[in-house]
Amino acid sequence: MKKFTKYFVIILIVLLFLIQLVPVARTNPPVTSNIETPAEVKTIIKRACYDCHSSESTWPWYSKIAPSSWFVINHVNEARDEYNFSTWDKYSPEKKSEIIEEIWEEVDEGKMPLWSYVILHPEAKLSAEDKKVIYSWAKEHITHENSEENEHED
Numbered sequence: 001m002k003k004f005t006k007y008f009v010i011i012l013i014v015l016l017f018l019i020q021l022v023p024v025a026r027t028n029p030p031v032t033s034n035i036e037t038p039a040e041v042k043t044i045i046k047r048a049c050y051d052c053h054s055s056e057s058t059w060p061w062y063s064k065i066a067p068s069s070w071f072v073i074n075h076v077n078e079a080r081d082e083y084n085f086s087t088w089d090k091y092s093p094e095k096k097s098e099i100i101e102e103i104w105e106e107v108d109e110g111k112m113p114l115w116s117y118v119i120l121h122p123e124a125k126l127s128a129e130d131k132k133v134i135y136s137w138a139k140e141h142i143t144h145e146n147s148e149e150n151e152h153e154d
Helices: 002-019 039-048 068-082 093-108 115-120 128-153
Strands: none
Touching (some): 039 128
């Protein structure tokens, strides 16, 4: 049994070393624009959202070590595909409204920021006050967009 355990540990170490050789791309594409928000909102979303939902990701040490690097890079790529604050100018006004509404819903339901992110980045945890600020901003923005749409329809 000791011999088996010894070989298992050696094989595991070799495998962990070999997977480090698998190339992964940690990218920060160009920022073409940024979401325009009040300063208080910007501070909150930069702290809690920008690492995944922007092209201004700060890549932590564990994003350089497989297999955690695979998870982190995949998560950031998926988040950027969902919406990217650094390419805000590419979204239509309707899409921007949808995104802002989605942001509020995800925050309100406790889905964002992800618990796995908050464990390693406790500063990203949203306080009740942070949530109120985001809610007020989202409500104002969505109401404003809806009133503009109604004006255009008349």
